[in-house]
Amino acid sequence: MNAADQVKTTYREALRAAIREALQRDDRVFLMGEDVGRYGGCFAVSLGLLEEFGPERIRDTPLSESAFVGAGIGAAMAGMRPIVEIMTVNFSLLAMDQILNNAATLLHMSGGQCNVPLVIRMTTGAGRQVAAQHSHSLEGWYTHIPGIKVLAPATLEDARGMLWTALQDPDPVLIFEHGSLYNMQGTLAADAGAVDIRSARVRREGGDVSLITYGGTLTKTLAAAEQLEAEGIDAEVIDLRSLRPLDDATIMASVARTHRAVIVDEGWRTGSLSAEVSARITEQAFYELDAPVARVCTAEVPMPYPRHLEEAALPQPDGIMAAAREVVG
Amino acid sequence: MSRAAGEAVPEVTAVAARLDGEHRKELLRQMLLIRRFEEKCVELYSAAEIRGFVHLYIGEEAVAVGVNQALTPDDAIVSTYREHGHALVRGIPLDSVMAEMYGKTTGCSRGRGGSMHLFDVSRRFYGGNAIVGGGLPLAIGIALADRMRGEERITACFFGDGAVSEGEFHECMNLAALWDLPVLFCCENNLYAMGTALERAQAQTDLALRAGTYGMPAWPVDGMDVIAVEHAARRAAEAVREGGGPHFLELRTYRFRAHSMYDPELYRDKAEVEQWRHRDPIEMLLGRMRGAGELPDGELAAMEEKLASQIEASIAAARAAPDEPVEDLTKYVYSPESS
Numbered sequence: 001m002n003a004a005d006q007v008k009t010t011y012r013e014a015l016r017a018a019i020r021e022a023l024q025r026d027d028r029v030f031l032m033g034e035d036v037g038r039y040g041g042c043f044a045v046s047l048g049l050l051e052e053f054g055p056e057r058i059r060d061t062p063l064s065e066s067a068f069v070g071a072g073i074g075a076a077m078a079g080m081r082p083i084v085e086i087m088t089v090n091f092s093l094l095a096m097d098q099i100l101n102n103a104a105t106l107l108h109m110s111g112g113q114c115n116v117p118l119v120i121r122m123t124t125g126a127g128r129q130v131a132a133q134h135s136h137s138l139e140g141w142y143t144h145i146p147g148i149k150v151l152a153p154a155t156l157e158d159a160r161g162m163l164w165t166a167l168q169d170p171d172p173v174l175i176f177e178h179g180s181l182y183n184m185q186g187t188l189a190a191d192a193g194a195v196d197i198r199s200a201r202v203r204r205e206g207g208d209v210s211l212i213t214y215g216g217t218l219t220k221t222l223a224a225a226e227q228l229e230a231e232g233i234d235a236e237v238i239d240l241r242s243l244r245p246l247d248d249a250t251i252m253a254s255v256a257r258t259h260r261a262v263i264v265d266e267g268w269r270t271g272s273l274s275a276e277v278s279a280r281i282t283e284q285a286f287y288e289l290d291a292p293v294a295r296v297c298t299a300e301v302p303m304p305y306p307r308h309l310e311e312a313a314l315p316q317p318d319g320i321m322a323a324a325r326e327v328v329g
Numbered sequence: 330m331s332r333a334a335g336e337a338v339p340e341v342t343a344v345a346a347r348l349d350g351e352h353r354k355e356l357l358r359q360m361l362l363i364r365r366f367e368e369k370c371v372e373l374y375s376a377a378e379i380r381g382f383v384h385l386y387i388g389e390e391a392v393a394v395g396v397n398q399a400l401t402p403d404d405a406i407v408s409t410y411r412e413h414g415h416a417l418v419r420g421i422p423l424d425s426v427m428a429e430m431y432g433k434t435t436g437c438s439r440g441r442g443g444s445m446h447l448f449d450v451s452r453r454f455y456g457g458n459a460i461v462g463g464g465l466p467l468a469i470g471i472a473l474a475d476r477m478r479g480e481e482r483i484t485a486c487f488f489g490d491g492a493v494s495e496g497e498f499h500e501c502m503n504l505a506a507l508w509d510l511p512v513l514f515c516c517e518n519n520l521y522a523m524g525t526a527l528e529r530a531q532a533q534t535d536l537a538l539r540a541g542t543y544g545m546p547a548w549p550v551d552g553m554d555v556i557a558v559e560h561a562a563r564r565a566a567e568a569v570r571e572g573g574g575p576h577f578l579e580l581r582t583y584r585f586r587a588h589s590m591y592d593p594e595l596y597r598d599k600a601e602v603e604q605w606r607h608r609d610p611i612e613m614l615l616g617r618m619r620g621a622g623e624l625p626d627g628e629l630a631a632m633e634e635k636l637a638s639q640i641e642a643s644i645a646a647a648r649a650a651p652d653e654p655v656e657d658l659t660k661y662v663y664s665p666e667s668s
Contacts, residue, residue: 066496067466067469070467071504074474075474076470077470079474080473098463102467106456110448111436111440113438114450115664147663169667170666171663
């Protein structure tokens with residue numbers, strides 16, 4: 001195959017290809033979650049996999065997040081490589097006990113004996129008018145927890161490539177898929193495969209301001225950067241990709257070039273991942289800064305249902321541009 | 330504790346408990362090991378040599394000892410924060426359990442866990458879990474992994490009556506039964522969830538009856554009688570091992586000591602405790618053995634003496650053992666080979 005061959009795909013199909021590849025390559029891998037089998041996945045990510053791999057490896061669970069996430073932890077401890085799917089981050093709160101008190105803790109609490117090679121995938125984010133119990137971006141909460149890793153694939157390459165690398169990791173990895181991305185179309189190398197899960201990426205180079213974001217707001221941030229160029233502001237866009245651990249080096253190198261930073265985060269501002277990134281810039285690159293660090297976050301409100309209010313609550317290109325203009329001065 | 334309905338424990342036949350005197354001596358030795366270990370822990374706690382939460386199993390020894398008779402070294406155990414007994418009868422070396430109480434590097438969890446988090450993965454002992462109900466999903470997952478890999482082994486999951494109130498308990502009963510997983514659920518019903526009596530927390534206090542509604546065999550067992558526990562556990566474990574799906578034992582027992590070292594025991598009468606002490610599992614077994622002439626004069630004293638010296642040696646070793654270096658504070662947060 002020619003490495004330059006490109007195929008048309010979607011974020012959803014890229015995720016499915018990654019799961020299929022994992023199931024084919026490693027017989028310890030299985031997928032488990034609510035409606036992943038016969039229904040095909042609530043976002044149709046696993047459509048067709050039940051027919052291909054059977055009910056032992058594409059395992060529909062009852063609505064019992066704590067039990068099936070914990071079962072994933074136990075199975076991982078006992079030698080399997082489970083992929084557990086949780087429908088949305090809001091539902092993951094029902095499994096928070098297992099994720100924090102067991103998955104993240106067992107290795108240390110057992111003095112290094114019980115590692116948990118588990119991958120948990122879940123949907124996050126707003127933008128689909130599904131209101132206040134299906135729309136939040138709580139991945140920042142999970143980044144608070146030592147013992148787990150937190151990923152946010154924002155591109156087709158990462159949707160295709162992060163899973164395999166996460167499955168090779170001896171410790172628990174949480175993958176947050178933004179709900180607005182599943183239908184994202186594009187092209188991907190026909191032989192696309194595993195990618196690293198440690199580094200941030202510069203998605204657009206620029207010299208005037210660093211726009212630092214991840215996940216569902218990457219597209220909006222890139223759109224803002226394009227429009228800023230027309231105004232004569234040359235914005236760099238950083239895609240964090242790994243939310244825990246954070247790739248400080250890439251962030252600080254960018255800030256050292258641009259001397260200005262705007263963090264775009266779909267989480268609520270208070271106590272957010274954006275606050276952590278801002279603090280790190282202050283700690284590590286304070287003397288590089290020519291302006292205070294700015295943040296564009298979701299309004300501090302449970303997500304409302306009507307389209308116009310949801311749009312007003314979320315970070316939008318206009319808001320990102322305004323913040324960039326402010327720091328560039 | 331009347332039993333309104335449910336299945337009686339079937340006759341034990343094929344897997345009859347070994348009822349010979351030597352076997353009973355071993356049961357006695359294991360129960361005494363747990364009790365003397367914990368009595369020493371009380372002393373060490375009072376002397377501030379060990380700290381943290383220490384939850385004593387005294388009074389409940391027959392449960393751990395009896396159930397363990399039904400398990401092979403290949404089976405897995407998931408336990409609670411009241412797990413000294415389960416750990417010791419599993420064969421985790423006394424020295425490493427004691428060192429864990431001291432938080433020393435030689436502890437079975439390198440001192441990182443303490444009393445509530447004893448681990449020994451080499452013996453498939455997957456921990457003391459101190460979130461009530463939190464171990465049940467792990468047990469299910471371990472059993473699922475064994476089933477998927479065609480391993481003919483089972484997972485014994487210990488938890489208390491308090492766990493029955495937790496949502497995780499019901500999620501796990503359902504999932505284990507739905508998927509026919511090889512789990513032996515061992516509910517140590519000591520009548521109190523910390524200070525809350527069973528009848529103050531449960532609308533239906535017959536816990537075996539409730540487990541039975543999930544479609545698994547569930548039997549109440551006299552948890553003060555080690556022979557009865559062994560009988561029931563062997564019967565249930567054999568059925569689980571042969572593909573009979575999960576089984577549930579409600580082991581009716583009693584904790585003689587306070588919930589933890591901080592508990593002034595305002596919630597129960599001393600008379601009630603005294604009444605249960607008449608059914609002390611060690612005394613009950615001793616009575617039976619003496620009646621059968623299985624315990625010649627001097628043998629018990631010799632057993633006690635040996636245990637005492639082993640425990641003293643474990644204390645000396647723990648005191649002398651090194652602390653984890655502070656430079657290693659964040660070790661084991663992620664695996665060393667983590668990408």
